[in-house]
């Protein structure tokens with residue numbers, strides 16, 4: 480935070496803090512949590528989450544943001560894995576039973592009167608390599624893994640996107656992203672604060688909220704493709720929205736690919752291009768279309784950000800030497816100070832994620848002659864991107880198999896115009912009698928309760944048996960059309 484105390488920093492609806500107030504209130508909290516080995520943060524989309532995050536950074540205490548909608552099974556896993564000494568939550572928020580055993584500190588956002596210089600936490604300035612945050616992310620199988628993000632990675636990534644986007648303290652960022660992931664919390668909250676600019680958070684995404692805040696001084700918008708899709712769908716009958724988007728300095732999309740029709744609709748109606756950037760929990764931001772790029776680049780995620788090295792690697796494991804044809808597909812591998820330092824408690828998974836010092840992203844891409852990257856797919860079919868969330872098929876299958884009405888389960892992703900992909904569950908019921916099988920709603924609610932609502936299947940299809948090969952492995956590629964009996 481390098482700005483004068485009176486400048487606006489954060490606004491969530493009616494509640495706002497200036498930089499001076501944020502320094503006071505987060506500083507006071509930092510003094511209370513300083514020395515804790517690790518804290519959890521009940522990461523509702525509120526001012527409290529922003530204050531709690533800043534406090535943990537000031538105190539040099541690693542923070543684990545928790546999705547407040549996380550279900551029982553997933554929350555139990557995250558708490559057992561990360562073992563937080565404290566949980567920070569807004570006063571009045573009711574925490575689930577699993578968190579009641581953890582000492583709680585309420586986050587106070589009502590700034591106290593300035594009491595001199597902001598309180599400095601005891602102890603030396605944390606090292607750049609020290610962990611700042613642990614963010615849980617899905618893999619293809621098993622429960623989510625905690626990506627340990629060092630302070631230097633956050634600083635490097637925020638400065639790199641600032642360079643690509645000409646992001647300054649004069650910018651006012653608008654978004655309605657959730658605050659338990661990299662996109663909303665790191666790029667979307669710490670980003671503006673690092674520049675000395677402001678954030679207006681919508682609480683939850685809505686088309687009206689975006690139009691209102693952009694018309695009222697917002698200069699930049701962040702969103703996942705589902706949000707841009709919903710904006711694009713609304714443009715026709717909403718001249719105020721068209722005007723608001725047209726007036727924004729920068730519209731940035733990320734977390735999944737923005738389909739070409741949505742790019743086109745937004746640019747045609749507003750004259751503004753949506754800039755795509757490509758990131759990952761483990762790597763923070765890797766590439767972006769630059770604002771000074773004179774060419775329109777729909778479908779491209781742009782060039783590597785400053786400080787990020789990027790290569791494509793072919794199936795034989797060799798780096799693609801000549802990509803200028805724009806057709807040679809390889810897996811994206813990256814290295815740089817933007818990278819995480821490993822998965823918490825998972826040295827084998829960490830080792831498997833690297834090829835030497837290059838991180839294997841699992842994303843498949845081609846590059847244009849000037850190095851710009853186009854993502855064409857993913858190595859693992861068992862990872863689903865829905866609404867911008869990464870969801871592992873395996874964790875949903877495990878949750879479904881826990882339901883007494885389920886004998887066998889397979890989960891796939893199918894194209895969806897709104898969500899990008901939707902989660903589809905293929906179920907062999909425990910009881911062949913159709914009257915005795917669980918309803919789709921019951922299975923959806925079961926997954927939402929155990930894991931998280933965004934991981935729930937949006938469709939359930941019943942089968943007599945899952946297609947398997949001679950080895951007994953489920954052939955997911957055969958699971959693509961609505962099946963008889965569904």
Ligand code: MCA
Pocket residue numbers: 548656657660661662663683684703705706733734735757758759760763865866867868869923924927928932933935
């Ligand atoms: C519905 N709901 C349920 C159930 N059904 N709750 C419990 N049980 C059920 N059976 C609730 C949901 O919780 C939600 O509540 C509401 O009903 C609507 O559900 P849903 O349809 O899932 O929500 P949506 O409105 O369609 O959400 C679309 C969205 C959302 C707003 C675009 O998907 C979203 O916020 N996506 C952002 C993902 C993101 O930030 N990804 C970043 C990670 P309620 O509305 O109250 O919640 S990727 C990343 O960080 C990397 C680094 C990167 O590159 O960015």
Ligand code: AMP
Pocket residue numbers: 616617661732733734735736737755756757758759760761780840842854857864867868869
């Ligand atoms: P997560 O692990 O939730 O952080 O999701 C990271 C993944 O999101 C990446 O590995 C990509 O597959 C995907 N992703 C992020 N940004 C983009 C983008 N602009 N275009 C396509 N895919 C993206």
